[in-house]
Amino acid sequence: MKINMECSQSNIELVIIEKNITNHNNQKSTSLMFTKRSLIRSITCILKKLHAGYFRISLSFGGQALLWKTLIDPTNDTSKSRHVLSMLPSSVFIVLWSMSLFILALLSLLYLLRCLFFFKMVKEEFLHHVGVNYLFAPWISWFLLLQSAPFIAPKTITYLILWWVFTVPVVVLDVKIYGQWFTKGKRSFLTTVANPTSHLSVIGNLIGAQAAAEMGWKESAVCLFSLGMVHYLVLFVTLYQRLSGGDRLPALLRPVFFLFFAAPGVASLAWESIVGDFDTLSKMLFFLSLFLFMSLVCRPALFKRSMRRFNVAWWAYSFPVTVLAMASTNYAQQVKGTVSHILMLILLALSVLVSFSLTLFTLLNSKMLLPDNDPIASILIV
Amino acid sequence: MENHITLEIIEQASPPETPSLIKYISSNELEDFDEFDSEFPSPNSKESEETYNHQRKPSISVSMPLCYKETQLQSLNNNNNKNVSFSGENVIIRDDLASGIAMSEPPRQSKFKSQPMPKGVAFQQDGYQTGKANRNHNQPGIKMFRDKRFDSFKTWSGGGLERQLSILRGKEPIGNAQDGNNVTRSFDRALPVDRYFDALEGPELETLKSSEEIMLPHDKQWPFLLRFPVSSFGICLGVSSQAILWKTLATSPTTEFLHITPKINLILWYISAVLIATIFAVYILKLLFYFEAVRREYYHPIRVNFFFAPWIALLFLALGVPPSITKNLHQSLWYILMAPILFLELKIYGQWMSGGQRRLSKVANPSNHLSVVGNFVGALLGASMGLIEGPIFFFAVGLAHYTVLFVTLYQRLPTNATLPKELHPVFFLFVAAPSVASMAWAKIQGSFDYGSRIAYFIALFLYFSLAVRINFFRGFKFSLAWWAYTFPMTGAAIATIRYSNQVPNIVTKSLCIALALISTFTVMALLLSTILHAFVFRDLFPNDIAIAISDRKRKPHKHWLGFRYGSQDSKEIENYLKFVNTDDSSLDDSTPQPSSNDTDHNLPK
Numbered sequence: 012m013k014i015n016m017e018c019s020q021s022n023i024e025l026v027i028i029e030k031n032i033t034n035h036n037n038q039k040s041t042s043l044m045f046t047k048r049s050l051i052r053s054i055t056c057i058l059k060k061l062h063a064g065y066f067r068i069s070l071s072f073g074g075q076a077l078l079w080k081t082l083i084d085p086t087n088d089t090s091k092s093r094h095v096l097s098m099l100p101s102s103v104f105i106v107l108w109s110m111s112l113f114i115l116a117l118l119s120l121l122y123l124l125r126c127l128f129f130f131k132m133v134k135e136e137f138l139h140h141v142g143v144n145y146l147f148a149p150w151i152s153w154f155l156l157l158q159s160a161p162f163i164a165p166k167t168i169t170y171l172i173l174w175w176v177f178t179v180p181v182v183v184l185d186v187k188i189y190g191q192w193f194t195k196g197k198r199s200f201l202t203t204v205a206n207p208t209s210h211l212s213v214i215g216n217l218i219g220a221q222a223a224a225e226m227g228w229k230e231s232a233v234c235l236f237s238l239g240m241v242h243y244l245v246l247f248v249t250l251y252q253r254l255s256g257g258d259r260l261p262a263l264l265r266p267v268f269f270l271f272f273a274a275p276g277v278a279s280l281a282w283e284s285i286v287g288d289f290d291t292l293s294k295m296l297f298f299l300s301l302f303l304f305m306s307l308v309c310r311p312a313l314f315k316r317s318m319r320r321f322n323v324a325w326w327a328y329s330f331p332v333t334v335l336a337m338a339s340t341n342y343a344q345q346v347k348g349t350v351s352h353i354l355m356l357i358l359l360a361l362s363v364l365v366s367f368s369l370t371l372f373t374l375l376n377s378k379m380l381l382p383d384n385d386p387i388a389s390i391l392i393v
Numbered sequence: 394m395e396n397h398i399t400l401e402i403i404e405q406a407s408p409p410e411t412p413s414l415i416k417y418i419s420s421n422e423l424e425d426f427d428e429f430d431s432e433f434p435s436p437n438s439k440e441s442e443e444t445y446n447h448q449r450k451p452s453i454s455v456s457m458p459l460c461y462k463e464t465q466l467q468s469l470n471n472n473n474n475k476n477v478s479f480s481g482e483n484v485i486i487r488d489d490l491a492s493g494i495a496m497s498e499p500p501r502q503s504k505f506k507s508q509p510m511p512k513g514v515a516f517q518q519d520g521y522q523t524g525k526a527n528r529n530h531n532q533p534g535i536k537m538f539r540d541k542r543f544d545s546f547k548t549w550s551g552g553g554l555e556r557q558l559s560i561l562r563g564k565e566p567i568g569n570a571q572d573g574n575n576v577t578r579s580f581d582r583a584l585p586v587d588r589y590f591d592a593l594e595g596p597e598l599e600t601l602k603s604s605e606e607i608m609l610p611h612d613k614q615w616p617f618l619l620r621f622p623v624s625s626f627g628i629c630l631g632v633s634s635q636a637i638l639w640k641t642l643a644t645s646p647t648t649e650f651l652h653i654t655p656k657i658n659l660i661l662w663y664i665s666a667v668l669i670a671t672i673f674a675v676y677i678l679k680l681l682f683y684f685e686a687v688r689r690e691y692y693h694p695i696r697v698n699f700f701f702a703p704w705i706a707l708l709f710l711a712l713g714v715p716p717s718i719t720k721n722l723h724q725s726l727w728y729i730l731m732a733p734i735l736f737l738e739l740k741i742y743g744q745w746m747s748g749g750q751r752r753l754s755k756v757a758n759p760s761n762h763l764s765v766v767g768n769f770v771g772a773l774l775g776a777s778m779g780l781i782e783g784p785i786f787f788f789a790v791g792l793a794h795y796t797v798l799f800v801t802l803y804q805r806l807p808t809n810a811t812l813p814k815e816l817h818p819v820f821f822l823f824v825a826a827p828s829v830a831s832m833a834w835a836k837i838q839g840s841f842d843y844g845s846r847i848a849y850f851i852a853l854f855l856y857f858s859l860a861v862r863i864n865f866f867r868g869f870k871f872s873l874a875w876w877a878y879t880f881p882m883t884g885a886a887i888a889t890i891r892y893s894n895q896v897p898n899i900v901t902k903s904l905c906i907a908l909a910l911i912s913t914f915t916v917m918a919l920l921l922s923t924i925l926h927a928f929v930f931r932d933l934f935p936n937d938i939a940i941a942i943s944d945r946k947r948k949p950h951k952h953w954l955g956f957r958y959g960s961q962d963s964k965e966i967e968n969y970l971k972f973v974n975t976d977d978s979s980l981d982d983s984t985p986q987p988s989s990n991d992t993d994h995n996l997p998k
Contacts, residue, residue, distance in 0.1 A: 244796070247793065247796070248797045248800045248801070251745055251753055252753050252754040252801050252806075291785060295792070296789070298785060298789040299793050302786070302789075302790045305739060306739050306742060306746070309743065310747060351782075
């Protein structure tokens, strides 16, 4: 009996157990025990390796779901391309949404188990300058799913309750992390901990603002928006300055640079939800996001090193492009014209392509999804 | 040749008694060098003691072969004598090291194999060494010889053409073909930005530090094209912004009472058009003939911002077009004018965000405003042409990056090497971005609303805080780049006129007139200085030191007089190796021990 395990220790244990009880009659029960133990071992293994960065997958799927919901929803954009896109059958969208929900639920459950059994590891993640930002990722994913839910309308009580459930952790994390930036000692200064993943905290606030605006709660929406934007300003300046000593990002994490243009994209969407239409500020944020996207796309050398081997950081490419596609959709709706629609189509195609290829890559390289020497895990696990 | 120990001291502060001292040391060193002979023959070791800067100053004549430290290392690595030096002309032969420290003459009495002089890679020769150098090899003549010194900066086609010509004339020195490769190789890699900071100083990073030397002759006047910096485009900026000012004065409702004739705008516009065309033409010639010089300007942390200046000047030209010529410009013109700015921006802002050595905390300086103001000028032009989305795009990008730049410059970070310590006209660029942004926002929104007013008041505040410190703007050497600093004043004046259109009262009107007068007066004064420098002093285009810095640092002369080995040397090597690229892999091998001791003796002075 050979059980293929990823953890080296478990192999030895099982072999020993097997040797001890070979001569027993109750082999059936022992085999049951083996499978149970092997299951536990494999789950433990997974829990040990599953860090918050894996929520990038749920982020991407959630983003895709929201994108398609936006496209399917009735709109006053009368152009042909939009009309064609809205003909996507809603059943496909429901499948997509259910898949996202399933993935997010699975990841959340696993992470919850990790919190329960390996709380020390979670704590280390929290103390790490990159890992802490990914603690926002689950909540962002839940917000995305909430907004794209096909059966929960924004003004219902379920929506409200869920909104509260997701907003409270975000605000708590905000208070902790932002407060640390300007009050705590040397190791927590913004100049030392700022890195592109810090944009996730900003995105968390902005997504919460968007969800609130959908509900009609304008004040809380503006509150969260201003929180997000003011810290975005500080972060933007700090990251652009690239003070030496800060921004220690391993080369394998370069895909997170895409978060640079995710933040203004989400801000543009949030402001549009607050004001009601895609006004000048939204346009400016969208253009900034577009410019940063072009700037990063023109620098493929930056990402070369991280593209050598598949790792979960590749999923960081998908969400920002999806957000940009969403913003361009809204922009094309506001500014009717061929150029904006062409831009929308290009970005949509890109977003779908990226998400699809990432899914394919993950399925093909499923073994490498939880690698033994994951760069992030190795940083976090001392 | 060991007997000829007349040395050439190449150091600024070479005291008269140094020659004998050097002589003494060198003969002593001979014994100590024996252990290093294994890697190269002893004559080399002797040369190794006399390492000199390749910046030749008036010096004693030389008959001793000299060699550079690098050459020494090179020979160590390659175990050959290819890099050996030469006779008195302080020319160093280097076979594949990129620095362009090259030399051209075979040694006069040399017994070693020397790299024949690379045709393109000549080094600077001292004035009266030229004659000696000429004697030694088949130089076709002084003119040819002098050209060779600048060949390292010539575009490949230019240098190659000359080589072909010289081959045809039958006067080609040996080994030209090799050297051609050396030339291109030597300039294949970019100078790291650290080199500019180490070698240059001054508010515009134009002055050479005393410990540095340059690759082109220090005393000869270089070809005109090499002396023509990209900051000359500042003149276009200054004059064309004046054209816009006089157009605004003539056409604004609040300044109608002055009865300014539109002819002034017309004349100024024509002058600026001619000026832009001329300067463009000259710079394109420089691009064609001296591409290397243009490249080095691009890598200069301050000059790179002036690459935006031509496009901004064209935008100004479009903004200031007299109504009598045309009332409406075609919209495609805007796209054509903004395309180069967009490309430059993508490159430079991307560098700020992700570049290792060119990150903003290190290279931020007031001239960076030129990179940002182009966005606002483009937005202003687009909005006045009637476009909507494009101007908002550039306004957004400009605003975001301006915020970053503004904060960085205000912080005056200690890691920032480029901020001038004293006040300098370049600080007036601070006023440029907010004033143009206020005008652009007013045009986009349709009226001078609160956003524009906020930007305008910021500009006004910065203007006054600099104007009251006018006393501190003294004692600076005039340079062509000063023209670029006049356009912010003009911009502030124009913004004031637009503001007074919205809020007409006596204060704003008098402010209009005052600022317009100040800006016109400044431009006049600058014009006078320019004419003075051009025709009386004849130093309007001095040798452009900033582009001719060498690849690596020279340690000052005094160091090697102290017999300090060990850490000093390893630091020297590290310093040296830091600036050598990985394609010079042979040098990387030189880190092991024996070389470190050699280098002490090879310390350049």
